[in-house]
Amino acid sequence: MDPLIVALPKGRMQDDALDLFAAVGYPCDPEASSGRKLVFDDASGAFRFILAKPADVPIYVEYGAADLGIVGQDVLREGSRDLYEPLGLGFGRCRLVLAGPAEARDRNLRLETGVRIASKYPRLSREYLQQRGLSAEIIPLSGSVELAPAVGLADLLIDLVDTGRTLRENGLVVLATIMESQATLVVNRASHRLRHVAMREIIARLAAEVARRQAAAEVR
Amino acid sequence: MISDARSQARQLPHGLADLFYEQAAVKTELETRLQDTFRGWGYQRIIPPTFEYYATLSTEASPQLEEEMYRFFDREGHILALRPDMTVPTARVIGTRLYDQTLPLRFYYLGSVFRYDEEPQAGRRREFTQAGIELVGAGTAEADAEVVAVAVGALDAMEVPRFQINLGQVAFLKAILAGLGGEALGDPRLENGDLRRIEGAVNRKNDVDLRGVLDDLQIGGRTAEAVAAIPHLYGDAAVLDEARRLATNAEATAAVDQLAAVYELLDRAGVADRVTLDLGEVRSMAYYTGITFHGYAAGLGFDICSGGRYDGLVSHFGADLPAVGFALGLERCMLVARARCAIAPHVVVQGCSDPEAHRLAALARGRGLRVEMDVVGRTGDALIAYGRECGARHIIAASGGGYTLIEPDGARTMSRGELEKEIVTWTP
Numbered sequence: 001m002d003p004l005i006v007a008l009p010k011g012r013m014q015d016d017a018l019d020l021f022a023a024v025g026y027p028c029d030p031e032a033s034s035g036r037k038l039v040f041d042d043a044s045g046a047f048r049f050i051l052a053k054p055a056d057v058p059i060y061v062e063y064g065a066a067d068l069g070i071v072g073q074d075v076l077r078e079g080s081r082d083l084y085e086p087l088g089l090g091f092g093r094c095r096l097v098l099a100g101p102a103e104a105r106d107r108n109l110r111l112e113t114g115v116r117i118a119s120k121y122p123r124l125s126r127e128y129l130q131q132r133g134l135s136a137e138i139i140p141l142s143g144s145v146e147l148a149p150a151v152g153l154a155d156l157l158i159d160l161v162d163t164g165r166t167l168r169e170n171g172l173v174v175l176a177t178i179m180e181s182q183a184t185l186v187v188n189r190a191s192h193r194l195r196h197v198a199m200r201e202i203i204a205r206l207a208a209e210v211a212r213r214q215a216a217a218e219v220r
Numbered sequence: 221m222i223s224d225a226r227s228q229a230r231q232l233p234h235g236l237a238d239l240f241y242e243q244a245a246v247k248t249e250l251e252t253r254l255q256d257t258f259r260g261w262g263y264q265r266i267i268p269p270t271f272e273y274y275a276t277l278s279t280e281a282s283p284q285l286e287e288e289m290y291r292f293f294d295r296e297g298h299i300l301a302l303r304p305d306m307t308v309p310t311a312r313v314i315g316t317r318l319y320d321q322t323l324p325l326r327f328y329y330l331g332s333v334f335r336y337d338e339e340p341q342a343g344r345r346r347e348f349t350q351a352g353i354e355l356v357g358a359g360t361a362e363a364d365a366e367v368v369a370v371a372v373g374a375l376d377a378m379e380v381p382r383f384q385i386n387l388g389q390v391a392f393l394k395a396i397l398a399g400l401g402g403e404a405l406g407d408p409r410l411e412n413g414d415l416r417r418i419e420g421a422v423n424r425k426n427d428v429d430l431r432g433v434l435d436d437l438q439i440g441g442r443t444a445e446a447v448a449a450i451p452h453l454y455g456d457a458a459v460l461d462e463a464r465r466l467a468t469n470a471e472a473t474a475a476v477d478q479l480a481a482v483y484e485l486l487d488r489a490g491v492a493d494r495v496t497l498d499l500g501e502v503r504s505m506a507y508y509t510g511i512t513f514h515g516y517a518a519g520l521g522f523d524i525c526s527g528g529r530y531d532g533l534v535s536h537f538g539a540d541l542p543a544v545g546f547a548l549g550l551e552r553c554m555l556v557a558r559a560r561c562a563i564a565p566h567v568v569v570q571g572c573s574d575p576e577a578h579r580l581a582a583l584a585r586g587r588g589l590r591v592e593m594d595v596v597g598r599t600g601d602a603l604i605a606y607g608r609e610c611g612a613r614h615i616i617a618a619s620g621g622g623y624t625l626i627e628p629d630g631a632r633t634m635s636r637g638e639l640e641k642e643i644v645t646w647t648p
Contacts, residue, residue: 063342064521082522085426086451184426189523190516193384193496196455 003047004191004198007066009054009075013183016091017070021047024205046198058083058186067191068202073181074160078121084187086203090210092183096124098176099167100149100156105175109134118148119158128158128178146170235337235346242563243554247349249561250550251330253377254351258328261370263353266327268309274301279308279536280507288335302334307533307545310354315537323357323541342522343552352527352547356534359542361481364511364529365489368482371525371546372491375515379558382518385494386454388501389479390508390528392463393422395471396446400439418447419505425451442468454498457483463499475510482511507533513546517556524553564611565592566648570603570618576636580616580623583640588648614646 026042057071058081115136119125122140148154290302306329330351421430446466453459467473510529517524527546534541571593581591607615615626
């Protein structure tokens, strides 16, 4: 049987994701996974991992180039791809927030027009503003969004927050939480049907491991 | 060369494509096989117009589909639209013109539909060809099973190598949610947005989101247990027992029974191995009222066909008739279908100024061969070179008072009578 292909996000979540697969019995040769290789197999040959930019993971999986993927909820909702999301994996937890200078707390956005909001998440930002009937201009950026209010590019920003340190260092505060995010297992709809035996097996194993870790965390 | 100054100067709008040579031939072949399949099950063709009133076409359209319609005005200022699918025009014809005919009605359609998608994907462009069937006036499990079986037959006819039909039943989830307020989805606590959130989470099989939505809406107890279990109710007939156990009211049980009956019929029809049950298959819940299904093929990440029961649709056009059907996008099917057809001529005939050549060509055509007459005056080596370039098996050249027949294993000169005897042994 061909290996199931797993798209992993390069960067922050990559090691956690590989740890998780190792914990359920599919370790990778660290040599292969730490180098520059973008494609490598686990020791058993049951899985082939490919490394992609986080925002591209849902695309690989939607097109079926990868059968499975691991990616943050934030990226998933921003991309709006048609995938199964059978399992929250418990790591990579963070929040998508509206943030700005402390004095912005007293502003009533509903009464303002021409507010500018910088974000790497233009779609989620637009959705959030629309749902609340707010009008604002969204300035799409690809990184270092916290810079935008400091230099007057934007009044506010919508971005991911992990510990909140970056915001504090830039004199910014959280004004509202838009969504909670964590690493999520995504599955191609066709693969879920056509490879259902292998799929069920890996989803069940990962679910058991995630549950075990959660239980262990609660005891502590 | 990847581009050419001339094709750059006369570009097509984004999302459109020209088909020619093999692609056009394959598409035509698939169209033929699909129509043969549909007709074989007793379906008759319906040909609605390409555009009509926007108000008609937007009947029961999702907000997304409404946005994707190409709209324009006629001279009187009416809003028209290019049809974004074939189901609604078909329902209009049936509801307004054919409502008193003997039931059930079986129609198939085949034609272009137009959608302004943000980005065309997986073979689906802004104009794509939809083929499908509608079975109207029968609300039975037999009708449901027939439509699924025709879908399987259609995919087989196109030689889609490995596929699975994912068969669900939206009435199950609807009944469970309706049980909350006692009226069909009329619970004031459950607004459309809430339903869409539940549908979305179930559809993505996202347990975390689903529990979040249930908590937000303060849905608990057996209802929450059943809804939370739905994304996991997929597989073989065993899921039906589990679904019956989870059913919170008689309507939910009836929904499972209907699905069980359809599955049983598909088993008897010998296609159950192509079908997976999935009660979490709840896309477009507002539109569908009973079974729904999507087909998936190996090597293609996207669904290859979809369908289901929409008993509320025809009633918008005046006749309250149950309906079930399915549709597929031909260009997407072309990505995985193995069906092929040859396009090269079998025979090339030197034609100009020889009246007998036309009779020989007609004889070969009568045998079912593709015969090309030379109309530009090629003779001798030029004719042979052209015929070989086309891939023709037989090349007929005039030679003296007779003919030379050039075939891969050599050339022979013969009289017209001898050539005629030869031609009647040829097969395509």
